[in-house]
Amino acid sequence: MKAFHEKDIFTWVSLEPTLDVESSLGIVEATHGFVDLFKVGKANYLGEYSKGIDWQAFTLRMMDLCARLGVKHYIKRDLQPYLSSGYDNQCGSLNTFEETLLHVEFVCISVANQACVKRSH
Secondary structure, rough: OOOHHHHHEEEEEEEEEOOOOHHHHHHHHHHHHOOEEEOOOOOOOHHHHHHOHHHHEEEEEEHHHHHOOOOOOEEEEHHHHOOOOOOOOOOOOOHHHOOOOOOOOEEEEOOOEEEEEEEEE
C-alpha cells in the first residue's frame, strides 16, 4: 500500500469487521502515513465474535485517534449512533463518496482486517 500511495494512487482501508478493538486502532496507528482514508465499521452478523465489544467506547476512541493523527475517515452507518452530536463524518454520505470514485480498479491486500487500494483508470 505504501508503494501505491507514494505513486499518488488513492489508498483506503476498511476496518470492518472489527473483531478486536486494539487491532483496529493499531492498524490506523501503523498505516496512517500512507493511507488516504479509513472506513470504520463494526462486526455485523458476527455477534458471537463481537458481543464483548463496547461499540460506543470503540467509536469514541477511533474518533479521538483519527482526530489526533489528522487522518480522513468515515464512520459507517452501524457506528453512527455513537457519534457526538454535530460530528463531521468527513466523507459525508458513503454513496456520494463512492460516486466520486467511479471507474476504479481494486487491488486488495489482506492486513488483519480487509485493506484495499483503489487506482483510478
